[in-house]
Amino acid sequence: MDLIVTHKNADFDALSSLVAASKLYPKARLLLPGSQEKAVRDFLALIKDKITIESEKTCRMDDVTRLIIVDNRHKSRIGDAAGRLKKKNLKVHIYDHHPRTRFDIQADKDVFKEVGATVSIILEILLKKRKLQLTPLEATLMLLGIYEETGFLSYSATTKLDVDMVGKLLERKANLKVVSSYLNRELSQDELSALIGLLGSIEAVNINGVDVAFASVDATHFDGEMGSVVHKLQDVENYSVLFVLFVQGNKVKLLGRSRTEAVDVNKLFGWFGGGGHAGAASARIEGKNPEQIVADIIAILEKIVHPHVYAGDIMSFPVTTVSQEERVKDVLAKLKSYKYPGMPVFNEESQLVGIVVLENLKKAIKQGMGHSRIKGYMSTVINIVSPETPLYELQQILKSKGSAAGLIAVVKKNKLVGVVSRTDVLKKVHSALFPVVSSEGISKTNYLDEMKKLFPGKLMQLIKALGAQADKIGVNIFLVGGLVRDLLLGEKNYDLDIVIDGDAINFAKMFADKIKGRVVVHKKFGTATIVKDWPAWLGPAMNVDKKFKIDIASARKEKYEKPAALPTVEFSSLLKDDLYRRDFTINAMAININKKKFGVFIDFFNGMDDLKKGIIRVLHDKSFIDDPTRIFRAVRFEQRFKFSIEKHTEYLIVHAVKQEMFQRTENQRIRDELILILKEDKPERSLFRMRKLHELRFIHSGLVLNGTIRKTFDNLRKYVKWYNDLQPERSLLSAWLMNFMVMLDNLNTKQTDEVLRKFVFTRSDSIKIRQYKSTADKIKKEISSKRKQRPSEIYSLLESISNEALICFMAELGKKSAVRRIKRYLAEYQGVKLKIKGHDIKQEGLLPGPRYKKILRQILFEKIDGRIISKKDELDFLKRITRRDKK
Numbered sequence: 001m002d003l004i005v006t007h008k009n010a011d012f013d014a015l016s017s018l019v020a021a022s023k024l025y026p027k028a029r030l031l032l033p034g035s036q037e038k039a040v041r042d043f044l045a046l047i048k049d050k051i052t053i054e055s056e057k058t059c060r061m062d063d064v065t066r067l068i069i070v071d072n073r074h075k076s077r078i079g080d081a082a083g084r085l086k087k088k089n090l091k092v093h094i095y096d097h098h099p100r101t102r103f104d105i106q107a108d109k110d111v112f113k114e115v116g117a118t119v120s121i122i123l124e125i126l127l128k129k130r131k132l133q134l135t136p137l138e139a140t141l142m143l144l145g146i147y148e149e150t151g152f153l154s155y156s157a158t159t160k161l162d163v164d165m166v167g168k169l170l171e172r173k174a175n176l177k178v179v180s181s182y183l184n185r186e187l188s189q190d191e192l193s194a195l196i197g198l199l200g201s202i203e204a205v206n207i208n209g210v211d212v213a214f215a216s217v218d219a220t221h222f223d224g225e226m227g228s229v230v231h232k233l234q235d236v237e238n239y240s241v242l243f244v245l246f247v248q249g250n251k252v253k254l255l256g257r258s259r260t261e262a263v264d265v266n267k268l269f270g271w272f273g274g275g276g277h278a279g280a281a282s283a284r285i286e287g288k289n290p291e292q293i294v295a296d297i298i299a300i301l302e303k304i305v306h307p308h309v310y311a312g313d314i315m316s317f318p319v320t321t322v323s324q325e326e327r328v329k330d331v332l333a334k335l336k337s338y339k340y341p342g343m344p345v346f347n348e349e350s351q352l353v354g355i356v357v358l359e360n361l362k363k364a365i366k367q368g369m370g371h372s373r374i375k376g377y378m379s380t381v382i383n384i385v386s387p388e389t390p391l392y393e394l395q396q397i398l399k400s401k402g403s404a405a406g407l408i409a410v411v412k413k414n415k416l417v418g419v420v421s422r423t424d425v426l427k428k429v430h431s432a433l434f435p436v437v438s439s440e441g442i443s444k445t446n447y448l449d450e451m452k453k454l455f456p457g458k459l460m461q462l463i464k465a466l467g468a469q470a471d472k473i474g475v476n477i478f479l480v481g482g483l484v485r486d487l488l489l490g491e492k493n494y495d496l497d498i499v500i501d502g503d504a505i506n507f508a509k510m511f512a513d514k515i516k517g518r519v520v521v522h523k524k525f526g527t528a529t530i531v532k533d534w535p536a537w538l539g540p541a542m543n544v545d546k547k548f549k550i551d552i553a554s555a556r557k558e559k560y561e562k563p564a565a566l567p568t569v570e571f572s573s574l575l576k577d578d579l580y581r582r583d584f585t586i587n588a589m590a591i592n593i594n595k596k597k598f599g600v601f602i603d604f605f606n607g608m609d610d611l612k613k614g615i616i617r618v619l620h621d622k623s624f625i626d627d628p629t630r631i632f633r634a635v636r637f638e639q640r641f642k643f644s645i646e647k648h649t650e651y652l653i654v655h656a657v658k659q660e661m662f663q664r665t666e667n668q669r670i671r672d673e674l675i676l677i678l679k680e681d682k683p684e685r686s687l688f689r690m691r692k693l694h695e696l697r698f699i700h701s702g703l704v705l706n707g708t709i710r711k712t713f714d715n716l717r718k719y720v721k722w723y724n725d726l727q728p729e730r731s732l733l734s735a736w737l738m739n740f741m742v743m744l745d746n747l748n749t750k751q752t753d754e755v756l757r758k759f760v761f762t763r764s765d766s767i768k769i770r771q772y773k774s775t776a777d778k779i780k781k782e783i784s785s786k787r788k789q790r791p792s793e794i795y796s797l798l799e800s801i802s803n804e805a806l807i808c809f810m811a812e813l814g815k816k817s818a819v820r821r822i823k824r825y826l827a828e829y830q831g832v833k834l835k836i837k838g839h840d841i842k843q844e845g846l847l848p849g850p851r852y853k854k855i856l857r858q859i860l861f862e863k864i865d866g867r868i869i870s871k872k873d874e875l876d877f878l879k880r881i882t883r884r885d886k887k
Contacts (some may be wrong), residue, residue, distance in 0.1 A: 002027055003064045005081045007072035008034030011227075012182075013117045015040055016145030017070035019051060019138060020122040021095060023131050025068055031059045033079025038225045039182050043141070050137055056080045066091040071118040073104040074275065095122055098277065099266065110474040116150035116162040123165045136173035143174040148183055151231075156259065157279060187232065191224035198233050198244060207301045209392025210262050213237060214297075216245035216290045219253070230255045241265075243297055245290045252285045252293060262305055271300055311394060312387030314428050315410045315418030316621070321346050324353055328377060329370035332361040341421050342407045345378045352416055354378035355407045383408045387417060394425050447487065447591055448599030454487055458537045459494060462515070466498065466550075467593040469511050475502035478575060478590040478602065485586050488611055489641070494538055496550040499578050499590065504528055504554040517550075527553040553578070576604045583630045584637065585610045585617045614643040624656035628665050631656060631695060632673035639685040653693055662698040670698065671759035678736035678743070684713040687743060700755050704746045712742050715811035719819075723807060726827055733804055737765060741772050741808045749773050772805035780809055784818040792861035794821050795829045829864050835871040836878060844882040855881055 002025045006014040010032055018030050030053045036044065044053070056079055064084050073096050075082045084090060085105065093109040097118045100110075113121050119142050126132040134142070146166055150158040153166065170176075187195060197217035204213045215233065219226075230244045240260045246253040254272065256265035258279050265281040272293075274283025285293060321344045322331050335343065335358050342357035356378040364370065364377050383397050387410055397408060410418040452460060463479070470477035477500045479487075486493035500507055505521055508528035512519045517530040530550040534541040538548065555578040579588040585607040592600040601608075610617050616638050624630055631653050638645050645653070662670060677686045688705055690696050696703045716738060723733060744752055752773045756766045782797055798806060806826065810819050836859070838852050846852070859877055862868045868877055 001029070001063045002066045002068060003031055003059070003061065003081065003084075004028045004068040004070060005031045005033060005078050006070050007074075007077040008079055010036045010040055011148060012037075012040060012043075012141070012144040013119055013146070013149040014071040015044075016117075016119040016142040017095065017122055018053070020119050020126065020142060021068055021070050023126050023133075024122065024129075025066075028068060029054060029059065031056070031081060033077075033081060037227065039185075039228075043144070043182060047137065047141075064090070066093065068093045068095070069105065069107075070095045070122070071098075072096060073098060073100070073107075073110075075105055097121060098275075107474075109472075112474065113161070114157075114159070116153075116155060116158040117146045118149075119145040120159075120162045120165045123168065124161060127168065132168065132172070134169070134172045136175060139169045139172040139174035140178050143169045143176075143179050144182060147179055152183070155279060157277065185228075187228065188224050190222055191229050194219065194222055194224065194226075194229050194246075195232055198229070199236065202237060204239065205298065207298070208262075208305050208307055209390055210241060210260060210301075210305055211239055212241040212243070212263070212298075212301060213239035214243050214245070214294050216247055216294075219246035219248050222246065222248070226253060226255060230257060243294070245293060247290055250286060252288065252290060254283045254285055254293065256281050263301065268297070268300060268304070271296075307390030307392065309391040309428055310387060311385050311389040311391075311408070311410045311420055312418070314391070314424045315387070315420045316340075316424065319344060319416055319418055321416070322356065322374065323347070324375035324378065325373055327370065328361050328364045328372050328374055331356060331374050332358070332365060332370075335361065341423065342419075344382075344407070344409055344416060344419060345374060352382060352384075352409060352411075354380045355382055355409070357406060384411050385420075386410065387412055391425065391428060394420055398422055398425060445601045446599040447601055450487060451591075451599060454490065454492065455494075456537060456539075458535070463496070463593055464595075464598070465514070466496075466511065467595055467598060469507065469514070470500055470502075470593075471595050473502065473507070475500050475507070476575070477501075477593050479593055480579065480590045481582065481587050484589045484591055485607075485611065487591070488589070488608065492542075494542060494548070498550060498552045499555050499575065500552065501555050501575070504552045508550075508552045511550075511552075525553070527551065575602065579604060580619055582619065583623065583627070583633055585619060586615075586637070588619060610646075614641065615646045616643050616649060617646040618649050618652060621652060624652050625659075625661060628656055628661035629669050629673045631693070632670070632677060632690075635686045635689045635693070635695075636673075636677050636680060639682070639689060640680055650693075657694050660698075662695075667759045671761065674699065674759075675736050675740075678739040682713070682717075683736075683739045683743075684710055699759075700747060700751060702747055702751050703744070705743075706746075709742060709745060712745070712811045713739070716742060716807065719807050719810045722823070723803070723826065733807060734765075737768060738804045738808050741769060741805065742811065744769070744773070745812070747773075768802045768804060771800075771802065772808060775801060775805070776809070776812075780813060780818070783809070783821050784813065784815045789821065790865050791824070791829050792864045794825050795832075795861070795864050798822065798825050799830075832860065832864050834860055834863065834874060836874045840875065840878060841882070844878060846882060 004018055004021045004025060006018050010018075015032070015036070018032070022028055022030055030051075032053055033056055035041075059080075061081065061084055064081075064087070067081060067084055067090060069078060069092065072078060073094050075085060085092070092105060092107040093111075094105065094107040095111045095118060097113060097115050097120075099114075100112060104110075111121060111125070115121060123132065123142065143166065146162050146169075147153070149155075150162055153163060194217050198215040201217065202213055202215045204211055206212070226244075226246055230242070233244065234242050234257050240258070241263045242257045244255045244257075246255070254269070254274065256269060256276075258265045261278075264278040266276050266278050269275055269281040269283045272283040272285055275281055288296075320334070320340065322334065324345050324347050331343070335341075340358075342355055344352055345354040345356050347353045354375070356374050360377045360379075361374070364372065369377075385394065385397070385408055389410075394408060398406070406422045408420040409416055410420060451463070455463070467477055477498060479497065480499045481497040483493050483495065483497050504526055505523070505528045508519050508521075508530055511517075512530045515530070515532065517532040520529045520531060522528065530552065532548045534543065534546045534548045541547075543549075555575050575590060579590060579602075582588045585605045587607070588605050589607040590602040592598065592602065605619055616634050618624070618630070618634075634645055634649065634653065637643065677683050677690075680686060684705075687696070688710070691705050696705070720733060720735065720738070744755065747755070749770075752769065756769060761769070779797065779801065783794070801809075803826065806822055810822050813819055813822075834856060836856075838848065838856075841852050841855055842848065846855075855878065858881065859868070859874055862877055863874065868874055
């Protein structure tokens with residue numbers, strides 16, 4: 001038997017969700033646990049003959065095999081139905097719009113969306129299933145649910161889905177008069193008295209820039225709707241955050257309302273055993289008086305409410321300035337070119353003396369004063385703050401009379417480091433009016449056919465299995481990043497980069513079990529990697545370690561505590577937040593792989609346009625400040641795809657380099673990005689581009705690239721191909737290591753050591769590089785000698801040198817005879833092995849010792865020089881040596 005249940009003290013969203021869910025589960029019984037809000041009770045009194053809803057007194061639960069929970073996910077709020085959760089083989093389905101927490105009921109199916117009302121989620125499902133057949137009464141009830149929960153579509157939690165569903169309900173004859181009679185009713189005498197009492201008790205405090213109001217009233221004999229009273233109070237007083245205490249003896253009913261992201265009353269009320277939404281929550285408290293409760297709330301707010309946005313976070317940087325001696329028309333042209341509202345003005349002594357704004361210059365031009373110096377048109381009133389100044393203080397400054405220029409200078413250690421404009425503040429305070437991403441991000445384009453063409457059949461099956469796993473637990477899942485970019489370019493890339501709107505680590509563990517993979521967890525970042533041996537059906541391994549990997553992350557956004565630091569991760573259910581944290585627009589696209597939307601393309605930042613135009617563009621101006629290693633990536637992608645770095649992006653790179661942002665970055669991260677560049681097919685393109693951008697000095701100030709090195713890289717590729725074609729069964733050469741050796745060619749041994757220590761290369765790589773550098777002159781001189789050299793001499797000279805170093809020597813040497821000698825060593829001498837062993841020497845009567853090694857080496861040289869061939873020849877020569885030794 002199916003049972004649909006909602007939370008105690010049900011509101012209209014709970015009741016309407018209950019009825020809407022019965023359309024999905026037509027044989028289910030409906031249960032309202034505990035009591036309901038007064039308006040809901042009044043409505044139920046009129047419809048009890050039309051809709052059968054049971055109470056806990058009448059509902060049998062012993063035969064429940066599937067429990068459907070709507071508008072709630074907490075065990076403590078579903079009354080007696082919570083006892084069924086212990087039953088074995090019970091299926092649990094949840095439909096809810098409340099944020100997920102680790103205390104939630106574990107469900108077999110959990111449908112969650114960040115929308116204004118839960119009933120909107122269920123109505124959307126019914127619409128897709130073509131089951132949205134409602135009577136006018138049912139449509140009116142569901143409209144009550146949406147309007148009450150969204151404040152007639154005015155609350156910040158309201159989404160397009162809520163609005164769309166209102167339209168669908170009105171099409172089905174939902175009655176607005178009935179809705180208004182229940183939601184816009186006049187306050188009862190009891191409620192009006194409570195409101196007057198609350199208005200007289202209001203006290204407000206400011207906590208780190210947030211105005212918080214408290215009000216309390218004696219509600220011992222109160223017989224009204226508390227939510228309605230609080231709603232009216234908030235309309236009258238209009239505080240960002242409001243806490244209302246209804247005191248009933250030693251019990252207090254606490255209601256909270258918040259209109260700011262700085263205070264999540266749902267999380268705050270968790271301290272008191274309550275809950276709700278980020279903007280509205282409630283709790284029941286016993287044993288504490290109102291003064292104690294208010295003190296507790298203030299103490300918690302002082303801990304959790306901190307300015308999360310400072311001047312340094314929103315300022316424009318780097319700063320473009322002008323001299324007070326410049327002409328009006330020239331500065332106006334600059335402002336229009338950069339699309340700046342104004343600029344700081346400096347005098348000849350490099351002192352900040354004023355702010356010039358666009359409007360004043362336009363007035364000067366109109367008056368025919370374009371040739372005049374701007375010092376006569378600048379504002380000398382300068383508002384100066386530090387990067388640590390919080391957002392609310394910036395708001396107060398801009399509201400003051402002395403801020404007519406509309407620009408605030410940000411200064412650190414007497415140095416101008418940025419400017420904040422009115423628009424910068426407005427975008428942060430009212431971010432919803434300035435969306436970072438396009439609402440048209442979800443495209444009608446479907447790339448299923450392209451995926452089938454590029455991905456092997458078994459890989460497509462694996463991707464579909466990932467989607468099926470996500471569908472099973474009710475989360476969205478996407479392919480993202482370089483995989484999507486390469487798919488659109490028609491390039492092969494089989495490393496799966498996945499984002500899910502849920503717990504990535506648990507998802508990875510579940511899927512790894514299915515495909516017999518190993519999970520590597522990165523708990524701090526909420527990510528996991530599934531690792532398997534490279535499957536034969538994917539062809540030759542594309543990774544050096546011959547491993548197939550699936551990277552899985554929870555949709556998240558990153559916050560950089562300071563420039564160039566590793567990010568802290570904030571989890572978000574929005575894919576656009578996750579894509580916005582990425583480096584470039586061409587790497588910020590996604591493809592949905594849930595079954596119903598498989599192949600749907602998502603592009604919030606017009607990455608496809610940049611891909612078509614061949615442009616590398618950052619997502620925001622602070623990108624290189626947040627992570628300077630993105631500069632290396634910009635160059636790498638530009639050269640790999642033969643794209644061009646977009647003009648403004650290059651401007652940001654140049655200024656980040658000037659500000660020496662690499663000095664604030666962990667050297668190991670720079671090393672890793674450098675290695676990725678050196679793994680490219682033609683890394684010298686990126687290296688020379690880096691030289692142009694002045695990036696190479698961060699590797700070593702003495703590093704020089706010239707035409708000779710460019711030719712060496714060409715030779716290197718030629719000889720690497722020769723080596724790989726000659727000996728395909730041998731382990732592959734380390735391409736990046738050889739490219740690095742060539743890159744460091746003009747540095748001496750000491751300078752090379754400085755680079756190796758600074759960037760912490762592995763011991764084995766460091767040994768090869770030091771060996772190459774320390775032996776280069778000697779090897780190249782001797783191998784180029786004009787005298788005739790026996791093969792064994794060449795062998796003795798080169799045997800201790802790594803193959804990577806030898807290929808580099810070939811690329812650098814101009815003499816054909818020298819290159820020919822190294823080639824013969826690699827092709828012929830290096831592979832020569834003796835067939836006799838130490839026990840053969842022992843049989844000749846010689847005692848084991850260092851002499852064995854000398855004898856074997858002497859015989860090996862004879863074999864390399866071609867004087868002995870077979871094992872019999874080796875034994876005969878051995879006997880001659882031992883006979884001579886015995887004499």
